[in-house]
Amino acid sequence: MGTIVETILKKYGNDSTRLMDILIDVQNEKSCISDITVKEIANGLNISMADVEQTLSFYHFFSKTPTGKYTVYLNDSVVAFMMGREKIAKAFEEAVECKFGEVSPDGLIGLFNTSCIGMNDQEPAAIINNRVFTKLTPFRVKELVKDMKAGKNINEMFSASTGDGNNSHELVHSVVNNNIRKEGPVLKDDIAQGEIIEKISKMDPEDVINEIKDSNIRGRGGAGFPTGLKWEFCRRAAGDQKYIFCNADEGEPGTFKDRVMLTERAELLFEGMALAGYAVGATQGILYLRYEYKYLQEYLEDVIKRAEEAGLLGRNIAGNKKFEFNIRIQFGAGAYVCGEESALIESAEGKRGEPRDRPPFPVEKGYLEYPTVVNNVETLCSAVKIMKYGSEWYRGLGTLESRGTKVLSISGDCFHPGVYEIEWGFTINDILDMVGGFDVQAVQVGGPSGTLIAPNEFDRILGYEDLATGGSLIIFNQNRKLLKDVVLNFTDFFIEESCGSCSTCRIMPVVMRDKLVKIMDGIGVAKDIDDLFEWGEILKASRCGLGQTACNPIVSSINNFRDLYTSQIKTAKDYETGFDLNLAVQEACEATNRVPNI
Amino acid sequence: MYQTIKFTIDGKECIAKKGQYLVDAAKENNIYIPTLCNVEGVKPKGACRICTVKVNGRLMTACTTPVAEGMAIENNTEEIIDLRKSIVELFFVEGNHFCPACEKSGECDLQALAYKFLIMAPRFPFQFPVRELDATNPKIVKDHNRCILCKRCIRVIKDEEGKNIYAFKKRGHKVEIIVDPESADKFTDELAEKSMEICPVGAILVKEKGFSTPIGQRKYDKVPIGSDIEKVTKIKNEVL
Numbered sequence: 075m076g077t078i079v080e081t082i083l084k085k086y087g088n089d090s091t092r093l094m095d096i097l098i099d100v101q102n103e104k105s106c107i108s109d110i111t112v113k114e115i116a117n118g119l120n121i122s123m124a125d126v127e128q129t130l131s132f133y134h135f136f137s138k139t140p141t142g143k144y145t146v147y148l149n150d151s152v153v154a155f156m157m158g159r160e161k162i163a164k165a166f167e168e169a170v171e172c173k174f175g176e177v178s179p180d181g182l183i184g185l186f187n188t189s190c191i192g193m194n195d196q197e198p199a200a201i202i203n204n205r206v207f208t209k210l211t212p213f214r215v216k217e218l219v220k221d222m223k224a225g226k227n228i229n230e231m232f233s234a235s236t237g238d239g240n241n242s243h244e245l246v247h248s249v250v251n252n253n254i255r256k257e258g259p260v261l262k263d264d265i266a267q268g269e270i271i272e273k274i275s276k277m278d279p280e281d282v283i284n285e286i287k288d289s290n291i292r293g294r295g296g297a298g299f300p301t302g303l304k305w306e307f308c309r310r311a312a313g314d315q316k317y318i319f320c321n322a323d324e325g326e327p328g329t330f331k332d333r334v335m336l337t338e339r340a341e342l343l344f345e346g347m348a349l350a351g352y353a354v355g356a357t358q359g360i361l362y363l364r365y366e367y368k369y370l371q372e373y374l375e376d377v378i379k380r381a382e383e384a385g386l387l388g389r390n391i392a393g394n395k396k397f398e399f400n401i402r403i404q405f406g407a408g409a410y411v412c413g414e415e416s417a418l419i420e421s422a423e424g425k426r427g428e429p430r431d432r433p434p435f436p437v438e439k440g441y442l443e444y445p446t447v448v449n450n451v452e453t454l455c456s457a458v459k460i461m462k463y464g465s466e467w468y469r470g471l472g473t474l475e476s477r478g479t480k481v482l483s484i485s486g487d488c489f490h491p492g493v494y495e496i497e498w499g500f501t502i503n504d505i506l507d508m509v510g511g512f513d514v515q516a517v518q519v520g521g522p523s524g525t526l527i528a529p530n531e532f533d534r535i536l537g538y539e540d541l542a543t544g545g546s547l548i549i550f551n552q553n554r555k556l557l558k559d560v561v562l563n564f565t566d567f568f569i570e571e572s573c574g575s576c577s578t579c580r581i582m583p584v585v586m587r588d589k590l591v592k593i594m595d596g597i598g599v600a601k602d603i604d605d606l607f608e609w610g611e612i613l614k615a616s617r618c619g620l621g622q623t624a625c626n627p628i629v630s631s632i633n634n635f636r637d638l639y640t641s642q643i644k645t646a647k648d649y650e651t652g653f654d655l656n657l658a659v660q661e662a663c664e665a666t667n668r669v670p671n672i
Numbered sequence: 673m674y675q676t677i678k679f680t681i682d683g684k685e686c687i688a689k690k691g692q693y694l695v696d697a698a699k700e701n702n703i704y705i706p707t708l709c710n711v712e713g714v715k716p717k718g719a720c721r722i723c724t725v726k727v728n729g730r731l732m733t734a735c736t737t738p739v740a741e742g743m744a745i746e747n748n749t750e751e752i753i754d755l756r757k758s759i760v761e762l763f764f765v766e767g768n769h770f771c772p773a774c775e776k777s778g779e780c781d782l783q784a785l786a787y788k789f790l791i792m793a794p795r796f797p798f799q800f801p802v803r804e805l806d807a808t809n810p811k812i813v814k815d816h817n818r819c820i821l822c823k824r825c826i827r828v829i830k831d832e833e834g835k836n837i838y839a840f841k842k843r844g845h846k847v848e849i850i851v852d853p854e855s856a857d858k859f860t861d862e863l864a865e866k867s868m869e870i871c872p873v874g875a876i877l878v879k880e881k882g883f884s885t886p887i888g889q890r891k892y893d894k895v896p897i898g899s900d901i902e903k904v905t906k907i908k909n910e911v912l
Contacts, residue, residue: 109853122831124839124852131841409843426840431718431736574821574840574847577720581762584845585796609796612758615724615731655793 078103079111083118090119091442093129093424097136098365098405102204106140132426132573134188134408135365142177142184144222146170147201151190151327152518152563153485153548157197165212169219183222189410189567190327191366194485194548195253195492203228204368206250240337245373252334253492256508258479259463259471260456261495267341268386270461274352275392282353283309286457288465290477295321295413295450296520296544297619301457304447307437308354311445316356318347318399319441319448321418323364325410326521327567328546331481332451334493336363336370339455340377344401346454348387349461351399354447359401362418365408374403410571414618415448416440417573428575429618452481452545472498476537484509486518486549502532505547513551516635521546522564523623526556528634556631557594557638564627565590572620579621582613586628598643607632679743681725694734694745695723704898705747706756706788708763708781708872709822710735720822722759722785725752753789760785761794766845768803768817769873775882776874778890782820783873784897803848809856811864812876814849819875821847828870831858838867849875 076084082099086092096115100107107115107130109123116123130136135147148154148163167173170183177184193199196208205228207218214233221231229247236242237251254261274282287302308316320343324332335343347359361374378401381387391397404422406412412421416430419441440446449457456478460468471478476498482505485491489510496508502517511517518526519536520543527534527541534540550560565587574580589606592598610625632639663669675690681703688697693716698705708720716735723734726746734745746752763769763782771777803816825838826849837858841850867876887893 113854120835122835122837122839122852123854124850125836127841127850128836128839132843426843431716431733433738569844572844574842574844575717575719575823577722577759577762577766577820580821580845580847581766581799584799585762585765588797588799605795609758612755612762615721615755615759617718617721617733659792 077114079114080118083115088118088120090121090125091424093119093126094133094405094407094421096424097126097130097133098407101136101407105142105145106137108138112138128426129424132409133406136407140177140181140184141186143182144203144228145184145186147186147188147191148174149189149191149193149197149199150187150563151194151197151567152560153194153328154190154197154199155559155563156486156550156554159198161212162198162200162210162215165215166219169216183219188366188408189571190325190329192324192330192333192364193250194328194330194483194546196251197485201366202231205229205232206248206366206369207231208249208251240373243373245376246337246370248369250333250337250369252338254334254338255490255492256494256496258481258495258497260452260459260479261335261339261481261493263339265342265345265458265462267381268345268384268392270458271345271348271386272392274349274461275394275397279309279353279355282349282461285465286353286460289460289468290465291453291456291460291468292476292538293450294452294456294480294544296326296523296542298538298542301449301453304437304449305350305354307435308356308445308447311438313445315358315442315444316351316354317441317444317446318350318354318356318359319415319418319422319446320347320359320361320451320454321413321415321448322367322451323362323406323413323418324451324544325364325413325571326523326544326546327564328485328518328521328548329483329544330485331483331493331545333367333370335451335455335481336367336374340374341381342455342458343451344378344381344387346449346456346458347401348391348399349457350447350449350454352391352397354445356445356447357398357400359399360422360441361401361403362406362412362422363403364406364412368405371403371405378403409573410567411573411618411620414620417618418448419446426573428573429620431617450544473535473537473539475539480536480543480545482536482543482545482547484547484549486547487512487514487551487554488549496536498537499535501535502527502541505536506532506549509549511549513553514549515552515554516550516556516560518546518548518550518560519543521548522567522627523619524626525630526560526627526634527630531634556635557590557642561627561631562587562590562594565624568620568624568627572624576616576618576621578613579616579618579624582609583624585609586625590628593639593642596642596644598639600640600643600645602643603632603636603639677739677741679739679741679745681745681747682749688739690740691738694725694727694732694737694739694743697739698734698745698747699901702901702903703747704901705734706785706898707735708785708820709824711824711828711870714827717823717827720759720763720820722756724755724759731755756785757789757791758795760789761791761796763820764791764794765796765798766801767819768800774818774874775877776818776871778887778893779885780874780892781872781897784892787892788896788898807879809851809859811859811861811879812851812867813879814851815875815877816848817875818873819849820873821849822872824870824872825849825867825876829863829867831855837863 292298412427417427421427610629686701718733718736806814
């Protein structure tokens with residue numbers, strides 16, 4: 075009999091690349107990862123304590139101090155606030171008798187803030203001991219805290235009814251709702267399990283790639299790289315092993331469609347991964363799942379197990395000796411940046427989720443240095459449908475630049491928040507009509523890294539040629555204070571979620587936030603607005619998309635809602651330009667024979 | 673035999689070995705691209721972004737980008753110079769850098785770059801963070817006020833078994849360098865010296881060693897940073 079840590083280390087073969095799994099298990103067993111535990115892990119993996127520490131301290135859900143027998147993570151994203159988060163937080167603090175960021179004196183309940191947990195259509199929501207509680211009210215909070223104080227098991231704390239669809243499956247048993255409002259060809263449940271695996275197993279892998287290429291599908295995560303081309307590059311890359319990753323780390327505030335697809339279309343997704351594996355010649359698939367969706371673990375593992383039993387995963391798939399594919403689930407531990415494909419790979423290797431320099435690209439050197447494809451949940455699901463109905467069918471959907479459909483996560487001020495699958499090419503007006511948007515002041519397209527647009531642009535269309543999006547749309551009505559409620563919250567999100575590796579992304583958003591607050595405090599001047607606009611450019615020198623777009627909340631709101639800024643600044647003449655430094659130092663420069671260079 | 677390729681920097685024709693990193697290729701063509709986090713011979717990290725150039729119109733870091741045939745690189749353009757200048761300024765406002773009182777003054781790459789870019793006052797407001805000075809290690813002092821988080825110490829300094837001694841802790845603007853808590857005994861004088869040497873600023877200092885080279889006789893006291901690359905022969909004569 076070894077210690078808990080020894081048992082966990084053994085479970086993962088004392089492999090330091092599985093450090094994430096090890097830390098997750100230890101955190102769940104011991105409710106914290108103390109220095110003594112860090113030392114035990116380091117010794118067991120033959121790495122230094124500093125190495126364990128640098129991974130551990132990167133992720134939001136790991137803690138070196140106890141987080142309570144019950145650990146509450148309350149979402150602090152924009153929409154949570156819009157739906158009454160402040161009252162909920164207050165109710166928690168009063169009932170538990172401690173502040174957020176603290177643990178109650180008896181060590182029973184810990185209260186913590188967390189970035190968007192993918193429940194924007196049912197906020198305010200919190201994660202308590204890996205279970206999600208949605209649509210919280212102050213009354214419900216009192217009930218929950220009472221249950222915790224009574225020592226109830228977390229599953230006994232749910233209200234009577236569980237959510238729709240598979241949320242009521244015994245292995246999910248969750249109060250989360252899917253809210254699928256509009257099913258399109260990708261979401262539609264119209265494929266017999268194994269049908270496509272059977273079909274492609276008789277095809278040449280090159281023909282599979284050509285079919286995907288011909289469909290012109292582009293990555294659904296937001297960046298929009300042509301999927302067929304990615305598969306082709308990986309297939310051509312040299313390597314005796316190759317990997318297929320499914321990126322299910324949807325962390326962009328306002329996005330939750332992957333959660334719904336994982337809940338309702340897991341079979342389709344895993345077939346998509348196997349399909350990709352067959353096409354590129356990979357035998358191992360990894361579903362990188364954000365920790366916020368831990369409640370889906372048992373269910374998803376069961377789906378994998380059933381697929382194995384049905385001969386759709388494992389060896390000799392569909393009787394083809396060359397078709398082997400296995401899937402395992404890799405959890406993250408709370409870091410938005412891990413949605414960036416190379417950061418995701420680093421994280422899966424047990425390291426800090428810092429994006430890699432490119433080249434080399436993951437398709438050449440990815441997971442454990444092997445060629446790796448990373449695809450979004452929706453991309454992989456779409457690929458199965460393309461193989462069923464053909465590339466020509468797919469090309470007939472959407473627009474010239476943006477083929478196919480997009481699954482959207484729509485939330486905020488509308489009557490019907492939820493998941494909608496529509497063809498690319500519809501306008502924002504069309505979408506507001508569809509979801510029952512009312513009294514709309516602005517729409518955030520593509521989450522914080524996207525664009526905040528005003529009504530005069532609501533005739534713009536969704537598509538790579540105009541408003542590209544990973545699928546998040548948040549609607550704001552006239553009562554919302556855009557600078558405080560939206561722009562500041564999003565900027566804080568980027569500051570919180572920066573990995574800290576690049577100088578620009580680590581420092582610039584903090585500097586810009588200060589200036590934004592200065593303007594909001596009514597002591598800004600015209601130059602402050604120009605500065606914010608110019609300084610945003612510096613972020614473009616960052617390594618990854620997070621850094622490059624960290625200024626978007628500020629810059630896009632200056633572009634489209636400039637009045638919000640100009641109405642708050644001081645306009646007295648003295649304030650307009652600050653003082654002229656060239657003039658101020660002119661005399662000194664002349665005396666020292668230097669040239670002002672400012 | 674290596675393959676030779678042709679590329680241009682600001683229109684000037686250059687020759688390099690295929691696959692060489694841009695920053696090294698430029699150096700061999702007597703063109704200086706400033707760096708802070710880069711260490712020759714160690715896998716680059718692209719952390720400080722100061723070596724950013726435009727490659728065929730896209731911003732890329734010269735330390736991590738292998739040179740390829742026909743690349744058109746913009747290095748000394750107004751846009752790139754201002755970008756680099758702003759990054760140096762960002763470092764100055766992020767930490768607490770008081771050059772006149774710093775043991776590394778004259779040997780500091782950040783200070784030298786500030787002179788090179790003729791920085792008088794940063795355009796950004798100072799952050800004035802409260803940071804610690806850690807002297808618990810028997811051999812070295814870590815001054816977090818001066819650390820620019822370039823990861824050079826993490827990437828270069830390893831213990832006898834090749835394990836990391838330095839590491840990053842936390843993330844985002846809260847990131848800081850930590851030293852392995854079990855490494856105190858492993859710290860030889862040599863390791864401490866190497867740590868101080870690899871640090872481009874004055875964040876890692878060997879105890880009781882700060883001013884062994886007098887001010888005025890230090891690396892950048894006589895020639896600006898990069899001059900050894902830009903005017904190879906001339907500087908060599910001067911030094912001799």
